[in-house]
Amino acid sequence: MPFKEYNSNLKLITMKTILHIDASARLTTNSVEEYNSISKSIAASFINKWKENNPTDKIIHRDVGVNPPNFITQDWIAAVFTPDEVKTKEQRALLSLSDTLINELEQADIIVMSSPMYNYGLPAALKAWFDQVIRINKTFSFDLTRGDHPLEPIMSGKTMVLATSCGEFGFGPGGINEKKNHLGTHIQTMSHYLGIDTFYEINAEYQEFNDDRHKESVQNAHNKAKELASTLSNSYISTLQ
Numbered sequence: 001m002p003f004k005e006y007n008s009n010l011k012l013i014t015m016k017t018i019l020h021i022d023a024s025a026r027l028t029t030n031s032v033e034e035y036n037s038i039s040k041s042i043a044a045s046f047i048n049k050w051k052e053n054n055p056t057d058k059i060i061h062r063d064v065g066v067n068p069p070n071f072i073t074q075d076w077i078a079a080v081f082t083p084d085e086v087k088t089k090e091q092r093a094l095l096s097l098s099d100t101l102i103n104e105l106e107q108a109d110i111i112v113m114s115s116p117m118y119n120y121g122l123p124a125a126l127k128a129w130f131d132q133v134i135r136i137n138k139t140f141s142f143d144l145t146r147g148d149h150p151l152e153p154i155m156s157g158k159t160m161v162l163a164t165s166c167g168e169f170g171f172g173p174g175g176i177n178e179k180k181n182h183l184g185t186h187i188q189t190m191s192h193y194l195g196i197d198t199f200y201e202i203n204a205e206y207q208e209f210n211d212d213r214h215k216e217s218v219q220n221a222h223n224k225a226k227e228l229a230s231t232l233s234n235s236y237i238s239t240l241q
């Protein structure tokens, strides 16, 4: 449950927790600027602006590009489907990373996720994170009495801000590569099972062209990330009646 404080103008400020997930294999600290991850730097623009407005909010950061979660295994799946009361010590150990990642998600009001486009979709490391987190009776329930849609998310009310970068361009609606976009579309579909009700996506394109269109696209993405951070943080402030 988020706690609350009042600022000097007697506005009610609800403290938020942000879960910040980066996924590019690239860092943001390379000495050669162009080797740095664009998607991570756009997410950082959002986070830095958020911190300016909400310096005491909790931010949980994971870089799955640098520290990828394990891929799930047959034993992992068996452990997930074993009732808690009869789980073995080994099965509990096998699920401990998943438990930790889900606990981080449960705390989060906002998820700021950054991802490169790799082979028209998300990196395997980020998919591994989703596979560890979207788990029966933890993040979704399954009930055949619901008919053709037996899955339902357990959590709700969360917001996701997704920052992406790609080498080509035109992946949006009506764009020349619209049909090849399996990045934002896939993440948005999965995000339903994280309890995401509101989804924003900010894209930088043209990285492989390294031209003015690329510079403009990256600049616009940073501006949008900062604007969205301000707009969203204002939306959590309400004036005392």
Ligand SMILES: Cc1cc2nc3c(=O)[nH]c(=O)nc-3n(C[C@H](O)[C@H](O)[C@H](O)COP(=O)(O)O)c2cc1C
Pocket: 024, 025, 026, 036, 037, 038, 039, 040, 115, 116, 117, 118, 119, 120, 121, 165, 166, 167, 168, 169, 207, 208
């Ligand atoms: C392994 C790999 C696969 C890529 N596949 C695609 C792709 O399918 N489509 C595309 O537009 N760009 C592709 N790119 C380019 C990246 O999306 C681009 O460099 C992006 O800026 C990477 O994100 P980052 O800057 O956050 O690391 C690929 C790059 C790499 C390294």
